[in-house]
Amino acid sequence: MKASIAALSALFVSAPIFATSPPKPFADTIYHNAQVITVNDKQPEAEAVAILNGKILAVGEAEEILRLKGDRTKVVDLKGLTMIPGFIDAHGHVMNTGLQAVSANLLSPPDGPVTDIASLQQALRKWAEVPVNKAQDFIIGFGYDDSQLKEQIHPTRFDLDKVSTDVPILIIHQSGHIGVMNSKALEMMKLTATSKNPPGGVIRRVKDSDEPNGVLEESAFFGALIPLFTQISPDENEMLFRAGMDLYAKYGYTTAQEGRSMSDSVKTMYEIAQQEPLPIDVVAYTDIQLGTDTLTAPYLSNSYTNGFRLGGVKLTLDGSPQGKTAWLTKPYLIPPEGQSAEYRGYPIMSDEEAEKYVGMAMENGWQLLTHANGDASIDQYIRAVKSATAKYGAKERRFVAIHAQTAREDQVQAFKDLNVIPSFFPMHTFYWGDWHAQSVLGDERAENISPTGWALDRGMIFTSHHDAPVAFPDSMRVYSATVNRITRSGRILGKDQRVSAMTALKAQTIWSAYQHFEEDTKGSIEVGKVADLVFLSDNPLTIDPMKLANISVMTTIKNGKIIYTKASDKTALESCASSTKCQKLASHTMMIAGLIPHKH
Known part of the structure; x- marks a missing residue:
């Protein structure tokens, strides 16, 4: 590793192996027989971890940690699995990830089925035939990538019109910065030959014509997308949010980011968190150009309220x-x-x-x-x-x-x-x-x-x-x-x-x-920090680096509680039996789960 990075290790000095004044002598849970990668330069490896009240009580050798076992302590043998801190999302869009989860999967291999415009059209038709989607008055797809299509071009309104001319269709480029509409959607958005390119955006045109060809770039696309989100009901917003958190947990993320929020979505996420604690932490950043009314308490905060906080602003x-x-x-x-x-x-x-x-x-x-x-x-x-x-x-x-x-x-x-x-x-x-x-x-x-x-x-x-x-x-x-x-x-x-x-x-x-x-x-497995942990199928520090992408997340733990296990492929969202509303949302999510590829 580059030698110069060593100077930064002082930022992350380890706490002692044991808390000096634990609130009680015994752990709630002890995990042992593990390869623990602490990401703590002072104590880089361990065999066992003890948890108390959602926080890390002790980290060290198994013999020492097992002394914290009491009559009610749950002791778990990890049988050699690797333990690391929970992954922290440095930049993503957890609510928009929910939109991806409930849209037609237009990604190319290895993440989706689309290899050309014909297979893109087929994916849209297949999505529209799913019973829960038939009730919708639109067709939406996410993830097409012109660089991976056989034709190496963007689909146009005319390609989407072959799927439907009666129902508005919107497909979103994998970059999230370009979208394509069919003729019906362009008509609804009043985009015509007389429409001007907005500042910072482009309405692409039919060759030798001013007529839109359906492809919208940047602010032209966002200007069409924002009205779609403002029409989404609170229940639908909650479904998107929970579906996004669900997917994050499956990949071992215990902290997610909503990296470009509108004021309404900030309020929605905050209100959902008030109803019941979120399964993972979510930190949001509101678009500084679209309004700053949420940049006050109770939204803007250095600490989480039931797993949510507004951390600042986003500029594009x-x-x-x-x-x-x-x-x-x-x-x-x-x-x-x-x-x-x-x-x-x-x-x-x-x-x-x-x-x-x-x-x-x-x-x-x-x-x-x-x-x-x-x-x-x-x-x-x-x-x-x-x-x-x-x-x-x-x-x-x-x-x-x-x-x-x-x-x-x-x-x-x-x-x-x-x-x-x-x-x-x-x-x-x-x-x-x-x-x-x-x-x-x-x-x-x-x-x-x-x-x-x-x-x-x-x-x-x-x-x-x-x-x-x-x-x-x-x-x-x-x-x-x-x-x-x-x-x-x-x-x-x-x-x-x-x-x-x-x-x-x-x-x-x-x-x-x-x-x-x-x-x-x-961010590290240290005494006093939250017990956000991930169990992996292999050790990323010792495996052949070319096999890193094949490592599976076996378990995700947030604040000491299991929120995902690969064994049951079950997350907090899918096991929310106490809430009828949550059950309905989970049902919808699982109905479209077949559209989301899962590793292994």
């Missing part, structure tokens, strides 16, 4: 490189249809607007997560942070650069200088690595996407995320991509940017906890 400066809407300083290797050879993508807003929003966050003490994929948008973000810092002073704000997909080495240095945490999306190397090299960026730029190595060279921490529903919240695929950087074709993309298995684990646990200002309570 550009689109996605795989969708060719990220804002670059150099042209795309192959521009999108209808664009010139000099096409570099485009910004969402002006420098003045970016500086206004970054300054607003600093002035009010809000933690800011900023989506910036292209290096031109990263330049814009750096300029805005420098300007606001000059005005409001340098403080520990833990601002985050989300994705930073094409960050140059000088920009990574600027992150360090400005105390900005880069949160990378290493799964790009698998899902779109070949596409980036062959169509988006070319070899040189593609080699250095998600530049984790440059961060480590500078003694920085970074976090790794999945950006669900852009990809499934598959913790082990995130892990594997961070370590291996293997593309779909088997190419190693950027061998100098690869990191060790331990570094990758820290990026999904203790460093993600630090990003959320929660490193004192989460």
Whole structure:
């Protein structure tokens, strides 16, 4: 591992093996005969862990920990399974992941069935025939990826019209930054030949015409999507939220993020948490452009209320490189249809607007997560942070650069200088690595996407995320991509940017906890921290790194309670027998569960 990272270990000093004044002498639960990876540099390994009142009471050798066994202590032999801290979502969209769960699965292999436009159309028809979906007055699909379609083009309104001209259809690109509507949906949204491109967005047109072809980019797409969400009922919102948490738990996440919320969804999540504690913790970040009315108590908080809190704000400066809407300083290797050879993508807003929003966050003490994929948008973000810092002073704000997909080495240095945490999306190397090299960026730029190595060279921490529903919240695929950087074709993309298995684990646990200002309570298996634990089928530190993605999450534990086990494939949502409403939501979720692939 890069030697310079050692200086950061002081951030995460271990507590003593035993709590000095435990509230009672015996543990509620003891797990032993385990390979415990604590992610605590002072005590990196252990054999057993004791839990009391949802917190870690002791960590150490089995003989010592078993002395805490009382008459009512539950003792569990893990039979050699590996225990790690619960995964912490550095950036994702848990409620939108619920939308993915209840939409037609348009993902390409290995996550879905779509390989061409014909199979996409078939997936939409199949979804529409499911009884619970027949009652809907729309068809919605998620996850198509033009880079993985045989035709390597976006479907258009005319392709979707072959599925239905009577029912509105919306399909969402895997990037989440582009969508396609059929003619009925365009009619309902009043998008015509006279409709103008909104600032920071594009309505694609039929060739040699002003008529929309159904493909909507960035703000044009979001402008159409927001009305859909505002029409969703409270019960449907709850279903989406719970379905998202359900999927996160299956992949070992004990803390999820809702990384771009509207005020209404913040209130919905808060109200759901008031009814009963959430199965996992959820920290939300509201879109700073869409309103700040929830950025007060009881929503904005440093602590969770029944598992929910609002952590700060989100700012979006550009689109996605795989969708060719990220804002670059150099042209795309192959521009999108209808664009010139000099096409570099485009910004969402002006420098003045970016500086206004970054300054607003600093002035009010809000933690800011900023989506910036292209290096031109990263330049814009750096300029805005420098300007606001000059005005409001340098403080520990833990601002985050989300994705930073094409960050140059000088920009990574600027992150360090400005105390900005880069949160990378290493799964790009698998899902779109070949596409980036062959169509988006070319070899040189593609080699250095998600530049984790440059961060480590500078003694920085970074976090790794999945950006669900852009990809499934598959913790082990995130892990594997961070370590291996293997593309779909088997190419190693950027061998100098690869990191060790331990570094990758820290990026999904203790460093993600630090990003959320929660490193004192989460992210490692230490005395006094919450008992958020995951049991894995294999040890990620000793297994062949090329097999990391095949490791299974066997059990997920939140606050000392089991919320998911692979043995029963059952989560808190699916076992909520005490609530009729919850049963109804679980029933709906399980009816569409066949559309969600599960590992092994």
